[in-house]
Amino acid sequence: MIQSRTGQVIKVGIAQLDIVKMPDTIRTSGLGSCVGVVLYDETKNIAGLVHIMLPDSSLARTETINEAKFANTGIKALIDKLKLAGSQPSRLKAKIAGGAQMFKFTSDKDSMRIGPRNVEAVKNELRKNNIPIIAEDTGGNSGRTIEFNPDTCLLNIRTVNQGVSEI
Amino acid sequence: MNEIQKITSLHLDILKEIGNIGAAHAATALSSLLARKIDMQVPKVEMVSFEEMMELAGGAETVVVGIFLRIEGDSEGSMFFILPIEQADRFIQSLINDDQFSFSDGKLTELGVSAMQELGNILSGSYLSALSDFTGMKLYPTVPGLSVDMFGAIISTGLIEISEVSDQVIVINTSIFEEGFDNRNEVHGHFFLLPDPDSFTSIFKALGVS
Numbered sequence: 001m002i003q004s005r006t007g008q009v010i011k012v013g014i015a016q017l018d019i020v021k022m023p024d025t026i027r028t029s030g031l032g033s034c035v036g037v038v039l040y041d042e043t044k045n046i047a048g049l050v051h052i053m054l055p056d057s058s059l060a061r062t063e064t065i066n067e068a069k070f071a072n073t074g075i076k077a078l079i080d081k082l083k084l085a086g087s088q089p090s091r092l093k094a095k096i097a098g099g100a101q102m103f104k105f106t107s108d109k110d111s112m113r114i115g116p117r118n119v120e121a122v123k124n125e126l127r128k129n130n131i132p133i134i135a136e137d138t139g140g141n142s143g144r145t146i147e148f149n150p151d152t153c154l155l156n157i158r159t160v161n162q163g164v165s166e167i
Numbered sequence: 168m169n170e171i172q173k174i175t176s177l178h179l180d181i182l183k184e185i186g187n188i189g190a191a192h193a194a195t196a197l198s199s200l201l202a203r204k205i206d207m208q209v210p211k212v213e214m215v216s217f218e219e220m221m222e223l224a225g226g227a228e229t230v231v232v233g234i235f236l237r238i239e240g241d242s243e244g245s246m247f248f249i250l251p252i253e254q255a256d257r258f259i260q261s262l263i264n265d266d267q268f269s270f271s272d273g274k275l276t277e278l279g280v281s282a283m284q285e286l287g288n289i290l291s292g293s294y295l296s297a298l299s300d301f302t303g304m305k306l307y308p309t310v311p312g313l314s315v316d317m318f319g320a321i322i323s324t325g326l327i328e329i330s331e332v333s334d335q336v337i338v339i340n341t342s343i344f345e346e347g348f349d350n351r352n353e354v355h356g357h358f359f360l361l362p363d364p365d366s367f368t369s370i371f372k373a374l375g376v377s
Contacts (some may be wrong), residue, residue: 005197014227014323015334029235030227030319033327053217053323053330061332069330102324103235103312114327145228160230160316 003079009147014142015069017050017078019085020150027147033115035071035122038148038155039078039131041087047150048082051073054114055121071121079129094131095155095167096122097146099138115139135167160165174337174367179212180337181374182362185298186210190341190358192297193248193290196341200289201261204346204357211340217326220336224249224357232270234287235324236311238295241304242369244362245325248290248311249318253306254355256344259283270315280313287311293359304375332364 007023014034020026022045028036031051040047041130050068057070060133079089099119119138126133135155137144141158149156158164187210196320198205211345213219221227232255250258252271259264268279291311299306315323329336339360362370 014319014326015217017329030221030317032316032320032323034323053327059331066334069334089367100320102314102316102320141314145309145317157197 017068019048022151025149029145031144032102034099035118045150048078050078075125095135097137182212186339189294193294196293206344208342233321237309240307242366247359249357
């Protein structure tokens with residue numbers, strides 16, 4: 001794992017978001033069909049991570065929503081949080097990972113191909129906000145644990161079957 | 168107001184009984200398949216956050232063998248049979264008479280994988296047919312899928328439907344143990360039944376409770 005000598009690892013759970021500054025790193029575990037979206041500002045060594053479960057908040061059937069759960073609201077909320085921490089939205093870049101299909105079988109349910117839909121929704125939302133995607137590791141059928149270091153701006157990706165990579 | 172918030176302790180007892188009947192049949196099937204004694208714990212029915220769900224089988228990153236199927240019909244939901252790698256290895260080694268077989272390294276064989284799939288088929292089939300007999304509901308399971316991966320990545324597949332309605336999930340969790348091993352407190356496998364949010368009404372109605 002990438003870990004600076006003095007930094008801490010900030011953990012982000014499913015349908016949650018958070019931000020970190022160098023020398024800390026930010027991490028989320030066990031991404032399946034969910035997508036981990038990292039937004040970072042190289043000039044400030046600051047980064048945020050949101051662990052998205054669903055493509056769009058219009059899918060919610062509740063009155064109040066957890067913004068971090070959906071691609072559209074989660075990315076907006078993360079941009080706002082990074083803005084408050086002093087980064088310019090125009091300097092933000094993105095790295096994304098996840099959106100796998102863990103089980104292959106036929107079902108009419110839309111929820112069974114949620115991974116690709118999540119990836120698509122994340123890309124749409126980033127495009128709307130003019131945030132370029134610098135690197136991605138999406139799709140496939142493996143779970144991923146990801147950790148981003150705002151110092152090196154590298155995203156470390158661990159899978160069970162394909163080992164470790166860095167993008 | 169969603170249905171999940173309206174559930175009372177009577178409802179929880181009913182769900183516990185469902186877990187009890189289903190898992191008892193599955194444990195019996197497993198026991199006779201392997202000719203070993205399999206014990207089960209009293210089922211737990213819990214309302215947990217997604218984060219807490221990850222802790223029910225050792226954390227989001229723990230590598231497990233997972234069997235997953237969707238239940239369709241009168242009541243819908245997701246069902247998982249989760250085994251720690253070492254336990255799945257022991258079961259399959261014994262089923263196919265190959266003590267080299269393992270899910271954890273390159274020793275996966277086609278025979279072993281299909282034995283695991285078949286085991287998943289038999290166990291989920293006996294769990295669900297017991298459930299169907301008990302409630303009188305028609306339940307149609309999909310063919311189970313198999314994945315050897317991080318628990319978080321596997322279980323989140325079953326949280327998608329629920330996540331549209333809630334940030335919490337009602338899980339019917341039954342743990343099984345294999346007798347004859349030193350550590351009796353160690354859980355050797357889990358059945359997780361996650362009814363879809365809209366399914367609770369039909370389950371309770373089928374059993375005459377509103």
